Amino acid sequence: MAVVGTILARVPAPLRALLVKHRELLKFAVVGGTTFVVDNGIWYLLKLTILSTKPTTAKAIAIMVATIVSYVLNREWSFRTRGGRERAHEATLFFLVSGVAVAINLVPLYMSRYVFNLEVPHVSRFVQEVADFASGSIIGMLLAMAFRFWGLRRWVFPDELGRNRRDVSADDTATAGSRR
Template structure:
């Protein structure tokens, strides 16, 4: 049995059912966490080096790199059992929705920098960096994530069970193990 299945079998039943029921959302959150690290790593590297005077451009590049990783992880893991579209159409919709997500992600950092003027020399460097992180990496990413999850399920991967479903196999294996455990106890 794969390690993930083994770990799931050890989780108490009420929590296990909740995990299985919301596994798509949980996987989407893991992909989001991974792309959060990618996005912020690229953004920080660019805005502290070659794009130090263009933080919004640096953020856009970070989001773009993370979005490419997100497509691969979402298609092959988060929404593995969903589909219903030709791959080219699916990819086009994914990147269109992600492009809208990039815009949503950039709005808070743009407001922070250019409307609220939370940038050097108006404020200190430390305040500028905290404002960039809170507006771009927390608020912007959270708003974009909520929009993307909804839009991906609605338009990109609209049909449930369009591809082979592994979750049912995992659930059967977990139930089988717990049935065997209860037989041993009796």
């Protein structure tokens, strides 16, 4: 928290108020950026090696690994004051929402490759790779991210259940303060 406090202290007051107001969205975006790197790193590793003929399968595997990373980071950081469900129930809902998001993410890549034929030999390797990145990592990921943010806030980490977690956190803080 000291790092965030130091950074916020240097931000102008009007912008600071906006950042604090939308902190969940900002944290979600940081988690998204992190999982973007994980997703694309694994995707290109697989796509350019053992799954070179199956880019959609490589992307699906990469998304699944990134989704696990996303669950941990979102639960423990982005939405830590929300939720309150049993962990197994929460995880099940998270992975159901993420499963729909995976399908949403794969549609543009599938369309690019197999509907618009933006693959070798119909186009050059460069065009194929640009189309893959634009459709799989930009368009698909943005659509999936919007759905995930809405779905996570709506079903997985709803605010009305978060009161339980916030109350426990406040009690822990008060208890820790009285021990000093």
